[in-house]
Amino acid sequence: MPTWLYAPADRPALVAKALAGPAGVVIVDLEDAVAPGDKDRARAEVVALLATPRPRVQIRINDVRTPYGQADLRAIGPLCAGTAGIRVPKAESAAGLREIALAAPGVALHPLVESALGLELAYEIATACPAVASIGLGEADLRADLGVADETGLAWARSRIVVAARAAGLPAPAQSVYTAFRDLEGLAASCRAGRAMGFRGRAAIHPAQLPVIEAAYRPTEEEIAAANQVVAAAGAGAVALPDGRFVDEAVVRQARALLADAARPSGAIPAGTA
Structure with a gap:
């Protein structure tokens, strides 16, 4: 079943370990996993990583409305043609995605909806441009923005993303990460619920989560x-x-x-x- 595994961009040994593992795609993360003081070093590590084609690598850049995101786009956008694409956090407008597509021609874009505004514009984001290859949720940020306490408060948001993806002709979305990485029983239950709602596969933050996701989605x-x-x-x-x-x-x-x-x-x- 489809699986994605996050790895922090400033820790190349962990990226290499993730690439040696079973995840379908390794998401090399320049955003949440990297402290502000380490952003430049992490970006340089990604540039070095992309010196050769990396079809199983997807890069999560920083929000392009920030200086970090703009620097990511300038340095990495032209290098991503041989990758699984760019994961775009904090997606809130079709225009923003079209800007990224111009800076990274021929690269698949995977926007994450992480706010109430992004959720209201989910279909517009999903149909922003031909480069958009999938749409998903960033649930930790969305939960904070909406003020909901747990997964039950995200039921409508999850269904909204499933519907937006289908209406836009995109593949079924993958579930957002399950942050309690030691709670494998909770992860399995959450995956089963996500599968029933129309999700297909899930992103992970720890390798131990991958077999649980595989089993729950198969x-x-x-x-x-x-x-x-x-x-x-x-x-x-x-x-x-x-x-x-x-x-x-x-x-x-x-x-x-x-x-x-x-x-x-x-x-x-x-x-x-x-």
Whole structure:
């Protein structure tokens, strides 16, 4: 199942370790994981990293409305053509994404919605320009902005992002990180809830979270068997299976999507979502 793993840009040994691991994409983070006094050194580490093509690397730059973000864009934007793209924090306008696309031609952009304003403009952000390849939530910042206490307060925001991505023709979004990295049971429960809401895969902040995400997002044997029954009944119009399930074209489409998820290798990122 799709997985992403964050690694701090100012710690090249951790980046190398992440790249040697099973994550589908390693997000080299210049933003939250790097202290202000280390931003310049971290940027230089990323420039060195991108001296060769890095198809499994995605770079999270700083907010481009800040001097740090502008410096990131100048130094790194032209180097990202051989990567999995740029993760754009604090996305709040289509114009801002178009500015980034001009500075990084041919690079996939992955905006994160992290504020009430960004959430209200989610569809505009998702359709800002052809470079936008996915849209997601930055839930820690969004939770602070909205003043909600826990995941239950983010239910509408999560559904909003799923709908915006679908309406824009983008892949299903990945869940935001689960910050209590030692709480693997809580992570698994959160992933199952996210999968039920329409998310596909999740970002992690610790390697120990990756197998939990994989397991929670991978269809079960029972789900696969049920989907195969549905697909086998395709083409017969609207029919009822022996167990009482009603099958029509919409149900068949959903079953085929589940089987495609089940067939995807561990860590693999669907085309267009990296």
